Amino acid sequence: MNEVQLSLALDSLWVMLGAILVIGMQVGFALLEAGSTRMKNAGHVAGKQILSFAIASLAFWAAGFAITFGKGNGFIGTEGWFLKEGTETFSSLSWANVPLELKFLFQLAFVGVSLAIAWGGFAERAKLSVYFIFGTIFTIAIYPVIGHWVWGGGWLGEMGMQDFAGSTVVHLQGAIAALIATMLLGPRIGKFNKDGTPNYIPGHNQVYTVIGGFVLWIGWFGFNAGSTMGTADGFFGYVALTTNIAAAAGAIASILTAKWLVGKADIPAMVNGVLAALVAITAACAFVEPWAAAVIGAVAGSFTFWTSVYFERKGIDDPIYAFSVHGIAGIIGTISTGFFASPRLVEITGIGKPGLFYGGGTDQLIVQTVGVLGAALYVAIVSFIVLYTLKKTIGLRVTPEQEISGLDISEHGSYGYPEQLDSAYKQTTTVVSSRSS
Numbered sequence: 001m002n003e004v005q006l007s008l009a010l011d012s013l014w015v016m017l018g019a020i021l022v023i024g025m026q027v028g029f030a031l032l033e034a035g036s037t038r039m040k041n042a043g044h045v046a047g048k049q050i051l052s053f054a055i056a057s058l059a060f061w062a063a064g065f066a067i068t069f070g071k072g073n074g075f076i077g078t079e080g081w082f083l084k085e086g087t088e089t090f091s092s093l094s095w096a097n098v099p100l101e102l103k104f105l106f107q108l109a110f111v112g113v114s115l116a117i118a119w120g121g122f123a124e125r126a127k128l129s130v131y132f133i134f135g136t137i138f139t140i141a142i143y144p145v146i147g148h149w150v151w152g153g154g155w156l157g158e159m160g161m162q163d164f165a166g167s168t169v170v171h172l173q174g175a176i177a178a179l180i181a182t183m184l185l186g187p188r189i190g191k192f193n194k195d196g197t198p199n200y201i202p203g204h205n206q207v208y209t210v211i212g213g214f215v216l217w218i219g220w221f222g223f224n225a226g227s228t229m230g231t232a233d234g235f236f237g238y239v240a241l242t243t244n245i246a247a248a249a250g251a252i253a254s255i256l257t258a259k260w261l262v263g264k265a266d267i268p269a270m271v272n273g274v275l276a277a278l279v280a281i282t283a284a285c286a287f288v289e290p291w292a293a294a295v296i297g298a299v300a301g302s303f304t305f306w307t308s309v310y311f312e313r314k315g316i317d318d319p320i321y322a323f324s325v326h327g328i329a330g331i332i333g334t335i336s337t338g339f340f341a342s343p344r345l346v347e348i349t350g351i352g353k354p355g356l357f358y359g360g361g362t363d364q365l366i367v368q369t370v371g372v373l374g375a376a377l378y379v380a381i382v383s384f385i386v387l388y389t390l391k392k393t394i395g396l397r398v399t400p401e402q403e404i405s406g407l408d409i410s411e412h413g414s415y416g417y418p419e420q421l422d423s424a425y426k427q428t429t430t431v432v433s434s435r436s437s
Contacts, residue, residue: 010231012098015106018226021219022109026053028215029116033123034416035208036268036320040406041124042204043416048119048128052135053112059139060108067144068107069093074155077148092153096229106226107147110170113223114143117174120322121181124188125397128411130390138177142382146173146375160352161371162341162364164239165227167283167333168375175327176379178318184387185396187317189403198312201319206267213271217247220278224285235286235348242285243278246297250277254301261309272308273301276325280333284340286349292340300329334372338365 001009030046037045056064062082069090070077080089083104093103115138122130149156150169163169192198203209225240254273258266277297281288284296308324318324341355341364352367354360390396397403402410409415409422418425 007232008097011096011229012102014231014236015096015098015102015226015229018222018229019102019106019109021222021226022106022113023053025109025113025216025219025223026050026116028212028219029113030212031208031215032212032271033120033320035205035210035212036203037124038201038406039204039417040408040415040421042408043414044128044407044411045123046416047412048131049116051131052115052119055132055135056111056115056139057108059136060111060144061104063140064111064144065090065104065107067140068147069103069152072148072152074153074158075148076145076154077152092151092157098229103229106229110166110223111139111143114166114170114174115139117171117322117326118177118181120174120320120326121178121318122185123319124407125185125403126181127394127396127398128407129394130387130396133390133394134177134181134386137386138383142177142379143169143173145378149374150371156367156371156374159367159370160364161367162287162337162349162352163283163334163371164286164349164351165224165282167279167330168371171279171282171326172330172334172372172375173379175323175325175330176376177383178322179316179327180380180383181387181396182316182318182323184384184391187315188319189400191317192315196315198317203268209268209271213274217274217278220247220282223278224282228286239285242288242290242293243281245290246277246281246285246293246300247274248277249294249297250274250280250301252301253277253298254305257302257305261306269305269308272304272321272325276300276304276329279326279329280336283330283333284337287337287341287345287352287355289340289342289345292336292342296333296336296340300332303332304329331372331376335365335368338362338368 026049030049034042034046066080067077069092070080071089072078079085096103115135147169148154150161150163220243221240224243225236228236250273251270255265255270258269277300280296280300281293304324307328308321337355339355339357343354343358346352346354353364355364356362398410415421
């Protein structure tokens with residue numbers, strides 16, 4: 001095996017490992033979201049991750065990948081449907097020294113994460129049919145457009161926008177869609193009193209929430225470090241370092257903020273602080289020094305908890321705080337490179353300019369701000385049009401009776417925890433137990 005073949009083999013193996021780690025984040029989302037919601041919806045919330053990734057896989061293969069990375073114009077790709085046209089059509093990914101199929105698989109994993117984030121705003125009250133329709137449209141007409149703007153040779157990429165692994169492309173998109181869904185669906189039954197004050201609806205299993213958070217933390221090494229899509233220069237190790245430092249800072253900052261604001265060291269808040277820090281460093285991981293990664297992670301972790309409390313008090317029922325964790329933190333992370341982008345790292349990546357704190361002026365800060373605003377506006381408008389149309393036609397929300405009984409039984413015909421919730425199961429086990437005794 002010569003040097004070129006060895007490099008191709010190592011890069012391909014690394015990208016495959018990165019894709020597996022990011023796809024594995026679906027397990028983290030299943031545990032995190034199921035643990036953060038009520039027992040009567042746990043099976044539904046976990047199971048939708050498989051449905052979601054299946055929908056994304058087919059839709060992204062058919063059209064989404066072409067719109068994101070295919071040759072086209074500054075707004076969308078127009079070639080490469082079903083991956084048929086080959087590598088020349090996807091020249092925006094020519095820098096990655098791996099087969100086209102691996103490029104697709106790695107980028108598909110990102111779409112799956114973005115869609116999983118969006119579903120946070122639908123939790124515990126949306127119809128199953130909505131997941132099919134909105135998931136397909138999100139994967140074809142929403143996510144790929146912003147992806148093309150930033151990563152596929154579009155207008156934001158031409159401006160030099162710094163979003164290394166997707167604080168905006170992946171996380172902000174999913175969060176904006178979640179926010180629009182949350183607002184159109186309305187709050188869960190019993191969430192708010194007549195005077196507008198919120199009631200606390202705890203998740204049924206904090207252990208699941210913590211394990212899910214840790215699975216996501218591990219998966220993020222594939223998310224950020226894997227986005228180098230190569231091993232030759234070892235830069236993936238530096239990206240992994242800044243990623244981990246930010247996550248650690250987010251954990252400490254969020255639990256201290258929770259203690260200060262609400263008087264308790266809230267465990268779910270700590271988990272969300274880790275995730276918010278990871279979301280924020282996703283854009284900046286290749287552009288900032290380790291000290292700046294700690295600052296970014298701490299700010300994101302702390303600010304995210306405060307905004308989750310604020311939005312809830314304003315009448316927004318976001319069951320897993322998707323907009324705060326992925327939206328607010330996504331904005332913080334994307335804007336942060338406008339301040340903290342290091343000249344030496346900008347030279348290594350070849351993307352954009354140094355930040356304000358390094359004498360780079362406001363040029364990069366303006367680009368980052370334009371990128372955030374442009375992406376948020378597009379996703380909000382298209383998500384609203386799609387979801388509002390669905391609301392007026394097939395409806396977005398299950399009936400009150402179905403919501404009260406739980407989506408496990410109303411949408412799937414069985415509970416995720418039958419021994420706790422199914423009266424027929426309880427009666428059967430009671431009879432068996434008494435007979436055996």
